[in-house]
Amino acid sequence: xxxxxxxxxxxxxxxxxxxxxxxxxxxxxxxxxxxxxxxxxxxxxxxxxxxxxxxxxxxxxxxxxxxxxxxxxxxxxxxxxxxxxxxxxxxxxxxxxxxxxxxxxxxxxxxxxxxxxxxxxxxxxxxxxxxxxxxxx
Amino acid sequence: xxxxxxxxxxxxxxxxxxxxxxxxxxxxxxxxxxxxxxxxxxxxxxxxxxxxxxxxxxxxxxxxxxxxxxxxxxxxxxxxxxxxxxxxxxxxxxxxxxxxxxxxxxxxxxxxxxxxxxxxxxxxxxxxxxxxxxxxxxxxxxxxxxxxxxxxxxxxxxxxxxxxxxxxxxxxxxxxxxxxxxxxxxxxxxxxxxxxxxxxxxxxxxxxxxxxxxxxxxxxxxxxxxxxxxxxxxxxxxxxxxxxxxxxxxxxxxxxxxxxxxxxxxxxxxxxxxxxxxxxxxxxxxxxxxxxxxxxxxxxxxxxxxxxxxxxxxxxxxxxxxxxxxxxxxxxxxxxxxxxxxxxxxxxxxxxxxxxxxxxxxxxxxxxxxxxxxxxxxxxxxxxxxxxxxxxxxxxxxxxxxxxxxxxxxxxxxxxxxxxxxxxxxxxxxxxxxxxxxxxxxxxxxxxxxxxxxxxxxxxxxxxxxxxxxxxxxxxxxxxxxxxxxxx
Numbered sequence: 001x002x003x004x005x006x007x008x009x010x011x012x013x014x015x016x017x018x019x020x021x022x023x024x025x026x027x028x029x030x031x032x033x034x035x036x037x038x039x040x041x042x043x044x045x046x047x048x049x050x051x052x053x054x055x056x057x058x059x060x061x062x063x064x065x066x067x068x069x070x071x072x073x074x075x076x077x078x079x080x081x082x083x084x085x086x087x088x089x090x091x092x093x094x095x096x097x098x099x100x101x102x103x104x105x106x107x108x109x110x111x112x113x114x115x116x117x118x119x120x121x122x123x124x125x126x127x128x129x130x131x132x133x134x135x136x137x
Numbered sequence: 138x139x140x141x142x143x144x145x146x147x148x149x150x151x152x153x154x155x156x157x158x159x160x161x162x163x164x165x166x167x168x169x170x171x172x173x174x175x176x177x178x179x180x181x182x183x184x185x186x187x188x189x190x191x192x193x194x195x196x197x198x199x200x201x202x203x204x205x206x207x208x209x210x211x212x213x214x215x216x217x218x219x220x221x222x223x224x225x226x227x228x229x230x231x232x233x234x235x236x237x238x239x240x241x242x243x244x245x246x247x248x249x250x251x252x253x254x255x256x257x258x259x260x261x262x263x264x265x266x267x268x269x270x271x272x273x274x275x276x277x278x279x280x281x282x283x284x285x286x287x288x289x290x291x292x293x294x295x296x297x298x299x300x301x302x303x304x305x306x307x308x309x310x311x312x313x314x315x316x317x318x319x320x321x322x323x324x325x326x327x328x329x330x331x332x333x334x335x336x337x338x339x340x341x342x343x344x345x346x347x348x349x350x351x352x353x354x355x356x357x358x359x360x361x362x363x364x365x366x367x368x369x370x371x372x373x374x375x376x377x378x379x380x381x382x383x384x385x386x387x388x389x390x391x392x393x394x395x396x397x398x399x400x401x402x403x404x405x406x407x408x409x410x411x412x413x414x415x416x417x418x419x420x421x422x423x424x425x426x427x428x429x430x431x432x433x434x435x436x437x438x439x440x441x442x443x444x445x446x447x448x449x450x451x452x453x454x455x456x457x458x459x460x461x462x463x464x465x466x467x468x469x470x471x472x473x474x475x476x477x478x479x480x481x482x483x484x485x486x487x488x489x490x491x492x493x494x495x496x497x498x499x500x501x502x503x504x505x506x507x508x509x510x511x512x513x514x515x516x517x518x519x520x521x522x523x524x525x526x527x528x529x530x531x532x533x534x535x536x537x538x539x540x541x542x543x544x545x546x547x548x549x550x551x552x553x554x555x556x557x558x559x560x561x562x563x564x565x566x567x568x569x570x571x572x573x574x575x576x577x578x579x580x581x582x583x584x585x586x587x588x589x590x591x592x593x594x595x596x597x598x599x600x601x602x603x604x605x606x607x608x609x610x611x612x613x614x615x616x617x618x619x620x621x622x623x624x625x
Contacts, residue, residue: 079347085274088248088266089345090259092279093240097333099326099581100238101319101601114600115322115582137481137511 164205164218167281168198175224175289186305196304197224197316203306204320211609211617212328212625214264219281220324224289234297236314237287239323242279244334245270246345246355254355256334256343257624258282260327261358265624283327285320308607315603322601325609325616329623330597331585332359335372338580340380351377358623362394363572363584366565384584385576391569394622400611401570401618404563405592406556408436410498410523412443412534414550415541419534422557423527426508428499430483431516435554441495443550444471445535454479460492469493472552474531477502483511486520494518496552500528563591570615573599587615 082090101115168176178194188203190196201222208218221242227235241258250265251257260282263269271280291314292301303313334343334357342354360372365383371393372380383390410423427433446468449461457480460468467473473494475485486497497520501507507522523531534550541548564570571588573579579599586599594602596609596616609616617625 079343080278081276081345081347082243082245082271083276084245084248084270086248086266086270088245088251088262088270090243090245090262090270090275091256091334091343091345091347092243093333095240096336097331098238098240099323099331099585100235101323102234102236115326115586137477137479137484 162209162212162214162218164209164220166198166201166205166220166222169221169223170194176222178224178289182304186303186307186309188304188306190304193304197302200304200306200316200320204317204324207321207607207609208324208328212264212620214260214625215267216260216263216269218260218263218283218328220327221281221284223286225286226290227286227288229288229290229296231295231298234291234300235288236291236319237285237323239283239285239327241327241329241331241333242281242284243271244343252358255358256355257358258327258329258331258333261329261620261624283324285323285327287316310603315601317607318596318601318605321607321609322596325597325620326585329358329620329625330616332357332363332372333585335360335380335584337384337578337584338381340375340377340382340384342377362392362397362622364391364393364569365389366391384574385578386574387576388571388574388588388590389565390572390574390584391565391567392572392619392622393569394619396618396621397570397615398568399618400615401564401568403593403612404561404568404570406558407560407562408434409555409557410434410521411553411555412531412550413553414534414538415548416534416537418530419538419550421527421530421534422555423523423531424506425498425521425523426506428482428486428509428511428520428522430509430512430514430520431486432519434496434519434521437554437556440472440552440554442471443531443535443552444468444473444494445532446473446475456480456485456488459488465492470495472496472498474498474500474528474535476500476525476528477507481511482509482520482522483513483516486516486518487513490516490518496520498523498528498531498552500531501525563588563595 077094079094080092082092084090099115170176173179176194176198178192178197180193181191182193182196184190185196188196188199190199201220205220227237229235241260243259244256245251245259245262246254246256248262248266248270251262257265259271263282269280287302288296290296292299301313302316303310304316306317308315308317334355335341336349339351341349341351342356344350344354346353356373363372364370365372365375365386366389367386368375368379368383370379372383375383407424410425412419412421412423414420425434444467446455446460446464448455449458449464452458455478456475468489469492471494473489475489475497477499482499485499489497496518499507499509499520499522501522501524504525506524509520509522531550538548538550559566561568570591572584573586573588574583582599587595587597589598589600591598593613594604596605596614597619606613608614611618
């Protein structure tokens with residue numbers, strides 16, 4: 001389990017992440033190349049500014065470490081086949097198909113809600129906002 | 138008599154069509170919460186934003202019912218849609234939080250009225266089949282269509298303190314998380330706004346045998362409408378490797394369904410900064426990315442003359458300190474180009490504002506575009522990011538224009554704003570809206586949303602924006618057209 005102080009330090013060094021919803025093509029590509037992946041399913045409160053923002057990869061790793069022991073005990077639910085008398089075939093889906101959602105309040109006080117995915121109840125460090133996260137300097 | 142028989146047939150057919158088109162859809166929300174928890178939380182609350190509930194649990198359920206009613210008005214099905222809903226203590230700390238999640242619970246193939254060997258989410262499959270495929274005659278353990286769960290502790294101490302869900306129905310969420318829009322979005326996924334049965338990390342499809350396969354899986358009902366403009370193939374006709382590549386092919390995966398195509402005309406053309414100069418090479422059209430702070434750039438019209446900065450004695454970086462008299466005179470009443478570096482974008486813009494500039498173009502200092510981030514509520518002039526190459530060209534244009542004036546009134550470069558006559562924000566060159574395909578992959582987000590470049594913002598973009606409405610059809614949104622392309 002991660003030391004809370006370590007998490008706090010990570011939070012303190014995290015960059016502000018905002019979603020830019022109308023970036024030109026080149027901008028989107030650029031941000032994808034520049035911004036590290038982080039988990040937008042998870043948001044963080046910057047310990048310096050007190051504002052909400054998407055969690056950085058480091059924060060995600062710290063949070064994942066907090067959860068890891070519990071997650072390790074959770075086996076992925078198997079995909080279950082279903083049958084209908086008409087001949088139709090079905091599958092009961094597991095958490096691989098779940099779409100998760102989170103909110104972000106940026107430093108100017110706006111709240112943004114971001115949707116992504118979890119696997120087996122675990123956030124998998126994939127983020128909507130990260131590829132479009134503006135750099136601040 | 139023959140005429141009468143034909144007339145009756147026509148009337149009957151018309152009635153059948155009318156009845157089908159207007160059939161009432163019913164969405165039932167089933168709580169799985171125990172007594173005293175979640176939907177049954179007895180904590181007294183004041184009614185908020187047209188939500189008349191007087192307990193926290195009532196207000197939560199009222200939002201679900203309200204959102205369900207929106208969906209009921211937008212889709213047609215004779216089969217009741219069942220949503221299994223609960224509130225859970227999802228992972229969170231004082232600074233991080235999982236808000237919630239949702240998914241279709243089951244997928245079906247080879248039912249009545251289905252495309253052969255094609256996966257559909259259960260709610261849509263039921264609608265097309267005209268019956269609940271998970272009814273009493275079906276095997277399996279999960280009968281409902283959509284499962285949702287949201288964080289019961291959000292906003293409490295230790296769980297993103299102070300930032301709870303806004304349970305009003307009026308959209309005035311303020312600093313809270315707008316639960317109406319959030320749930321509207323998530324139920325959209327559950328109803329079918331997701332490629333769902335294709336694993337975007339490797340392009341494998343869900344197999345009827347129960348696993349994912351490169352070759353033996355069935356395609357998703359989405360795939361015929363997913364055209365990769367690079368490969369010039371739909372996902373339906375791709376190999377798993379090709380689908381994997383397409384999922385990370387930015388701005389190249391278009392939705393070609395007819396309902397979306399017909400409704401996409403409201404997407405706006407890409408905005409441009411335009412410069413005009415008496416000197417050669419000074420007239421340009423430039424893509425820009427709006428800054429995350431300050432007011433938005435105007436959508437058109439002339440902004441003003443362009444200015445550049447002269448390096449100041451002792452400066453740490455361009456625009457990072459209060460402007461000296463030379464730069465203050467240069468930028469007053471003008472649009473100033475400032476290069477990225479050393480200090481925050483907001484600092485540069487604020488310094489320019491303090492010197493009297495009316496707008497700032499922030500030029501990257503490395504290759505590629507930038508979306509200037511940062512925050513400063515006191516910034517009152519617009520700014521935007523441009524590429525390093527464009528920034529260099531504008532600086533050169535300012536210098537080149539000077540000789541075209543007089544000593545007292547040097548020639549200038551004029552900045553205006555306009556739109557690209559061809560390119561559309563969030564659509565390909567053919568006007569087909571784009572799916573979200575960043576590189577690297579954002580698993581779960583990628584593919585199953587509209588691209589973030591769409592303007593105006595759409596409900597099913599990955600980022601649920603504050604300016605969304607609860608209207609799901611053009612000219613506000615493309616959610617329902619996509620679902621109709623699938624068969625809704």
